[in-house]
Amino acid sequence: MFDISIIKNLIEDPQSFSIFGLKGDLTIYSDLFSIFPELCLCLAMFITLLMSLNKNAVKFAFISNSFFSLIGLVFCILLFLQIGPKQNFYSFNGAFVLDSFALLLKGLILLVLLSLNLVANFFQDSRSSDENKLTSRGEFQFLLLGASLGAIFLVSSNDLILLFVALETLGLSSIALVGFLKNDSPNSNSLSGEASIKYLLNSAIASACFLFALSLIYGLSFGNTNFSVFPTLMAQAKMLGSVAQIFPFVIFTISLILLVCSIAVKLSLAPFHFWAPDVYNGASLPVTTFLATASKVAAFGIFCRIGWNIFSFNQATFMLWNSAFALLAILSMIVGNLTGARQIFRSNGSIKRLLAYSSIAQIGYVLTGAVLGTDWSLGQSLFYLIMYIVTNLALFIGIIKFESILVKRDIKSIHPDNIDALKGLFKIKPKLAIFLALCLANLGGILPFMLIAKFILIDASVHASLSGNALSSVLPFDLVTKLNLDKIPFAVNPWISLLMAATLILTSIVALFYYSTLIKKMFVDEPLPEILDKAKAREENYSFSAGNFVGNLVINFVCVALLIGSISFSIFPNFWASQVSTFSAQSLIVSSSNTLDVIVRK
Amino acid sequence: MNFLSGSFSSVFPPIPKLIIKIKVLSPYTLSIALLPLIAFLLIISGFYKKRALTAITSISAVGIGFILSLVLLFNSLSNGGERIEQNFTWLKAGDFHLDVGVLTDPLAIVMLIVVTSVSLLVQIYSHGYMNEDPGYAKFYSYLSLFTASMLGLVISTNLFQIYIFWELVGLCSYLLIGFWSYKPSAAAASMKAFIVNRVGDCGLLLGILLFAFATQGMWNNQTFLGFAALPSIISQLTSSNIIPVVGVFSLTTIALLMLLGPMAKSAQFPLHVWLPDAMEGPTPISALIHAATMVAAGVYLLARIFPIYEAAPPALVIVTIIGAITAIFSATIALSQNDIKKALAYSTCSQLGYMVMSVGLGNWIGAMFHLVTHAFFKALLFLGSGSVIHGCHHEQDMNHFGGLSKKMPITHITFLIGTLAISGVPGLAGFWSKERIIGSAWESAAFGGDFNWVFWTASITAGLTAFYMFRIYFKTFAGEYKGHEEAHESPKSILIPLIALSIPSILIGLTGTHLAAFGGDLFGGFLQKGHEAAHTSHLLSFGEFVADLFKPGALIPLTFSLGGILLSYLVYGQQSLKLNEFFKSKLAVLHKASQNKWYIDEIYAFAIQKLIMPSFVWTWKIVDRFLIDTGLVGGVTQLSKISGWIFAQVQSGRIQTYIGIFFLGFIALAALSVLGKKWGIILGTPIELESFIDNLLIKNKGLKP
Numbered sequence A: 001m002f003d004i005s006i007i008k009n010l011i012e013d014p015q016s017f018s019i020f021g022l023k024g025d026l027t028i029y030s031d032l033f034s035i036f037p038e039l040c041l042c043l044a045m046f047i048t049l050l051m052s053l054n055k056n057a058v059k060f061a062f063i064s065n066s067f068f069s070l071i072g073l074v075f076c077i078l079l080f081l082q083i084g085p086k087q088n089f090y091s092f093n094g095a096f097v098l099d100s101f102a103l104l105l106k107g108l109i110l111l112v113l114l115s116l117n118l119v120a121n122f123f124q125d126s127r128s129s130d131e132n133k134l135t136s137r138g139e140f141q142f143l144l145l146g147a148s149l150g151a152i153f154l155v156s157s158n159d160l161i162l163l164f165v166a167l168e169t170l171g172l173s174s175i176a177l178v179g180f181l182k183n184d185s186p187n188s189n190s191l192s193g194e195a196s197i198k199y200l201l202n203s204a205i206a207s208a209c210f211l212f213a214l215s216l217i218y219g220l221s222f223g224n225t226n227f228s229v230f231p232t233l234m235a236q237a238k239m240l241g242s243v244a245q246i247f248p249f250v251i252f253t254i255s256l257i258l259l260v261c262s263i264a265v266k267l268s269l270a271p272f273h274f275w276a277p278d279v280y281n282g283a284s285l286p287v288t289t290f291l292a293t294a295s296k297v298a299a300f301g302i303f304c305r306i307g308w309n310i311f312s313f314n315q316a317t318f319m320l321w322n323s324a325f326a327l328l329a330i331l332s333m334i335v336g337n338l339t340g341a342r343q344i345f346r347s348n349g350s351i352k353r354l355l356a357y358s359s360i361a362q363i364g365y366v367l368t369g370a371v372l373g374t375d376w377s378l379g380q381s382l383f384y385l386i387m388y389i390v391t392n393l394a395l396f397i398g399i400i401k402f403e404s405i406l407v408k409r410d411i412k413s414i415h416p417d418n419i420d421a422l423k424g425l426f427k428i429k430p431k432l433a434i435f436l437a438l439c440l441a442n443l444g445g446i447l448p449f450m451l452i453a454k455f456i457l458i459d460a461s462v463h464a465s466l467s468g469n470a471l472s473s474v475l476p477f478d479l480v481t482k483l484n485l486d487k488i489p490f491a492v493n494p495w496i497s498l499l500m501a502a503t504l505i506l507t508s509i510v511a512l513f514y515y516s517t518l519i520k521k522m523f524v525d526e527p528l529p530e531i532l533d534k535a536k537a538r539e540e541n542y543s544f545s546a547g548n549f550v551g552n553l554v555i556n557f558v559c560v561a562l563l564i565g566s567i568s569f570s571i572f573p574n575f576w577a578s579q580v581s582t583f584s585a586q587s588l589i590v591s592s593s594n595t596l597d598v599i600v601r602k
Numbered sequence B: 001m002n003f004l005s006g007s008f009s010s011v012f013p014p015i016p017k018l019i020i021k022i023k024v025l026s027p028y029t030l031s032i033a034l035l036p037l038i039a040f041l042l043i044i045s046g047f048y049k050k051r052a053l054t055a056i057t058s059i060s061a062v063g064i065g066f067i068l069s070l071v072l073l074f075n076s077l078s079n080g081g082e083r084i085e086q087n088f089t090w091l092k093a094g095d096f097h098l099d100v101g102v103l104t105d106p107l108a109i110v111m112l113i114v115v116t117s118v119s120l121l122v123q124i125y126s127h128g129y130m131n132e133d134p135g136y137a138k139f140y141s142y143l144s145l146f147t148a149s150m151l152g153l154v155i156s157t158n159l160f161q162i163y164i165f166w167e168l169v170g171l172c173s174y175l176l177i178g179f180w181s182y183k184p185s186a187a188a189a190s191m192k193a194f195i196v197n198r199v200g201d202c203g204l205l206l207g208i209l210l211f212a213f214a215t216q217g218m219w220n221n222q223t224f225l226g227f228a229a230l231p232s233i234i235s236q237l238t239s240s241n242i243i244p245v246v247g248v249f250s251l252t253t254i255a256l257l258m259l260l261g262p263m264a265k266s267a268q269f270p271l272h273v274w275l276p277d278a279m280e281g282p283t284p285i286s287a288l289i290h291a292a293t294m295v296a297a298g299v300y301l302l303a304r305i306f307p308i309y310e311a312a313p314p315a316l317v318i319v320t321i322i323g324a325i326t327a328i329f330s331a332t333i334a335l336s337q338n339d340i341k342k343a344l345a346y347s348t349c350s351q352l353g354y355m356v357m358s359v360g361l362g363n364w365i366g367a368m369f370h371l372v373t374h375a376f377f378k379a380l381l382f383l384g385s386g387s388v389i390h391g392c393h394h395e396q397d398m399n400h401f402g403g404l405s406k407k408m409p410i411t412h413i414t415f416l417i418g419t420l421a422i423s424g425v426p427g428l429a430g431f432w433s434k435e436r437i438i439g440s441a442w443e444s445a446a447f448g449g450d451f452n453w454v455f456w457t458a459s460i461t462a463g464l465t466a467f468y469m470f471r472i473y474f475k476t477f478a479g480e481y482k483g484h485e486e487a488h489e490s491p492k493s494i495l496i497p498l499i500a501l502s503i504p505s506i507l508i509g510l511t512g513t514h515l516a517a518f519g520g521d522l523f524g525g526f527l528q529k530g531h532e533a534a535h536t537s538h539l540l541s542f543g544e545f546v547a548d549l550f551k552p553g554a555l556i557p558l559t560f561s562l563g564g565i566l567l568s569y570l571v572y573g574q575q576s577l578k579l580n581e582f583f584k585s586k587l588a589v590l591h592k593a594s595q596n597k598w599y600i601d602e603i604y605a606f607a608i609q610k611l612i613m614p615s616f617v618w619t620w621k622i623v624d625r626f627l628i629d630t631g632l633v634g635g636v637t638q639l640s641k642i643s644g645w646i647f648a649q650v651q652s653g654r655i656q657t658y659i660g661i662f663f664l665g666f667i668a669l670a671a672l673s674v675l676g677k678k679w680g681i682i683l684g685t686p687i688e689l690e691s692f693i694d695n696l697l698i699k700n701k702g703l704k705p
Helices: A005-012 A027-034 A036-051 A057-082 A102-119 A138-155 A159-180 A191-220 A228-241 A248-267 A275-282 A287-293 A292-310 A315-345 A350-372 A376-409 A430-444 A448-467 A496-525 A529-540 A546-571 A573-593 A595-601 B027-044 B051-078 B106-129 B136-154 B161-181 B184-214 B229-240 B251-265 B274-280 B282-294 B294-304 B306-310 B313-334 B340-360 B362-391 B409-423 B429-443 B453-477 B491-510 B522-529 B543-551 B550-572 B581-586 B588-595 B597-615 B619-651 B655-679
Strands: A017-019 A022-024 A089-091 A096-098 B084-091 B097-102
Touching: A027 A036, A027 A089, A027 A096, A036 A102, A036 A138, A057 A138, A057 A496, A089 B184, A096 B027, A102 A138, A102 A287, A102 A573, A102 B294, A138 A159, A138 A287, A138 A292, A138 B543, A159 A191, A159 A287, A159 A292, A191 A248, A191 B106, A191 B251, A191 B655, A248 A292, A248 A315, A248 B588, A248 B655, A275 A287, A275 A350, A275 B340, A287 A350, A287 A376, A287 B340, A292 A315, A292 A350, A292 B161, A292 B306, A315 A496, A315 B619, A315 B655, A350 A376, A350 A496, A350 B550, A376 A430, A376 A448, A376 A546, A376 A573, A376 B051, A430 A448, A430 A496, A448 A496, A448 A546, A448 A573, A448 B313, A496 B619, A546 A573, A546 B619, A573 B084, B027 B051, B027 B097, B027 B106, B027 B136, B051 B106, B051 B136, B051 B409, B051 B619, B097 B106, B097 B161, B106 B136, B106 B282, B106 B294, B106 B362, B106 B491, B136 B161, B136 B282, B136 B294, B161 B184, B161 B251, B161 B282, B161 B294, B184 B251, B184 B274, B229 B251, B229 B306, B251 B294, B251 B306, B251 B313, B251 B597, B274 B282, B274 B306, B274 B340, B282 B340, B282 B362, B282 B522, B294 B340, B294 B429, B294 B453, B306 B313, B306 B340, B313 B340, B313 B409, B313 B453, B313 B597, B362 B429, B362 B491, B409 B429, B409 B491, B409 B550, B429 B453, B429 B491, B429 B550, B429 B597, B453 B550, B491 B522, B543 B581, B581 B588, B588 B597, B597 B619
Parallel strands: none
Antiparallel strands: A017 A022, A089 A096, B084 B097
């Protein structure tokens, strides 16, 4: 019988591996087994390249891509269930780490990739012609896989060099993906090309900062690039008793600030977010989806890895790191939501821009828990992240379906990206309208799903401010003892965490305003005459075509699966919030402090 | 029957060791509640093109539930009423955790049996009754949702969970009262039911929150607000004087606030006004929701949280008073109603008053017993009235009935059985359960023992009940037919539930007697098994029982009941006694007051329109119109408009601007790292090197236990 613990044994103890009665020493392969999902994607990339030699074969490349990303996803889930809280597997001389934190984020990225592989094949951008579908060119799928490969390497890299290489793999592939439609739109002044250049320049500056910071850290740590070495270094420094000589903190602080800036660009936190709306707007929808979900997960992964591995050895640096991100998160929530609401007031408001601003604000929410600096609050953030990614993915796929419908019906009077195109959707496509409304309400925190996640985040930050005695001077009694709170040293100023909670609540109202306006447009308003006429004409002479049928079936399946997934969060919030997320967060702490003996063992 | 204990490992083979431990709920009890929910989802998903398939799905879901409930009952009888509870933490934030679980104890099993059996029969009945209705599938989907919610309420393990289902059954009630929402009266009635229930739910929620606040930190490892730990928590509360029994913030306040919920749901005076109007819904709904199950949820809740009331005697007295007032008050209204369903609705109010009164007297087992017997005979009566209405082409006025005993023989006999049962004729279900309640009133020390006013109220109500029930019976089935269209007997799917319900209406009472011949007080013994206090059932031989009947405590109510039947026969059956005319002419004030329901609706209308609304018009203008509409909503809009414009100016599309701001951001962050300590934004700066290596350890990073 196949036992899922085999996967664990394979990595943990390759010397005595046995399956179906066969036994063997697989030590030399154990490094390769630990990057199994990455290898799957590499294989898929090669297959895609080969298939794209033939114009007919490339149409089916998405099947092999989906298959391999599914295998990777299943591997991540099975290993996640097997791996223990203190079982982090290091491979490639400690450069690559496989812990439950990495596995969780990998799972999310592969979920995005899988959904996009399935859906993108049936998407037709308004700017590309029928023969020039995105996926009818192998490069698109190749680049998408490449970006995902970079992302999943990124979340489990335990080494500065690997981190940077993976980051660039993700970044360069994304830039190419954004500019993919540059030749396809002679009439619309090539938004795609412009977006690509903007993304390139921003990424270049961010990468430069990043690399500079890494070089400073490299110098400070006597040429060590491995994250696991930092605790060792600090232990040696303490023994020598002269920390200041070994570690010039001013230089260390500069590298910290540089890293904050460059990661903020990747996470699109205000005021480093300006590229995001332009790039989201210019890229084709599947690429926008990838940038808004998988890319964010990877960036969140670097934020946690660097913060918890490099800067957590000292409370002062850890506080500076987290406080900087806390302030950026507050700013992001305000700027993202208020600017996003503006799209509603504009006559040609764009859905993609709106979602871009919304994702800026949402990342602010996600950071609310993570910056508090305890494993428990990081768990709350991870829970919100899982929920947000799944819901946002579902919403984007709904929008992909919506735009494809408009393009296929050849609507001329309005651009499919215009918010007003959503008007009266309920009368034309009721199920799609209900689906989009559920996703939007979910993001806005109306339905119980995201409400619980938001509640947990607010709870975390209020808890931090209370146990930091933020209100002790204001209140007549001691809240900490009254509410029986644990006095945990949180990593941010209690007033900042209180401010974060307040901003989260207040800006959520603004967010609710624009999400509900979209819902109102879909359900209350009358559809535009042209859209309505086309819908009626279509009903009259409906012709059944197999291609459409399969495409619809696949898209509907993905949509429903994601929706059911996000509903499962509301039914078992404790399972996801306490068990999965906090558990993953704990593995991060272990990897930051307990790695010494692992390295020695290697 | 070990597998019923709900232990996961005994049902399924052990799963490979997962890090995440999933506590699986008692699978049998859970599936009873889940099956109707699945049926609901299947029906609303719109797969069914055929009507019959809808009905089969819904009926089979609840039918399987009924069988499983019986299995649970026999299992529980064999293992001595073991209490099985399984919880899983639904939400956890810090130390605060909310649990959701499945409770299987005798009280829950009794309710499961009642709800599934009545629901099953009503759903079969609905196939005949609603056959021509265009909303047939919608009706079944609502019925399934209601059944699922009600079963969920019954198996809830804590107050938080029960509140969720409490609201869900309220929602279903609203949907079903307004089922024919094209009728203005039905729409208004559904609204009324919803609003009145809101008043009660508000009180219940406040009570739960206050209770949660008072007991926070005391639940430790037990389910938060759970029923299992309730007695011990209450004894801790009272013994350690954490909150007083009487006072503003006291156990009595909590109990009285919580009482508002059952008062609204179980239609107790003065929140009873919605129930008679709720008869605008289809008759199967009146039988299932507004007679047998949902309205009894209030009594069920009172029985569940009885330890709270036990510790707060003033609240218990108020419960009794409210129950007694409701019982007699509704009975007087039922005397003069001409609409058959309204008369039955007031009768329901009156009987619910009995139950609440019984809880107030400390006899919650008696209340539950009356709940069970009442569920069966009242469902029978309502379904019988529905059969009559169906047979007489949707005529509800009793003045147009008469002489139906020949035209609808089966409906006639079953209705007669129900009438005899509710009137308290010895031997039938209603007699036993009423006798228990009135007996406890007779013995009640709190109200002064023998011949106290509660006892007299209950006895007179018993007489009134017999009188008005036989009035309905005689007006409907005796004499000459006064309708315009030809009446006919109903189809089989209507008659089968009637026959099925008349069996428990006769026999179910025998489970709660003290007669040795029937094995003593089986019902009370079963319910008491889950509790610590041992129940000593004194068995009576038949002779002793008859002798007991002639003691005043039993004789007086019995005399009243039989007297009521006799009087009703003389007035409406034989029509020899012109009592009706006497009341109409000589005591017109009383007659009119009764017919107009003591003008309670008018009083409410006056109070709300003339007193409450005008005094709150300024609140509406200032808070709602100005603060919320103009200030909050308008303010948010204006704020986002203005600030969005400002931010959009920076979002120029020029890459130079973006990169410029990037460097400004860098400089700001660098300044923060230097000035952060000075401004108190950051508690430490990197320049300070103290104690940095110790923070490496996990405990300083605040691993939460």
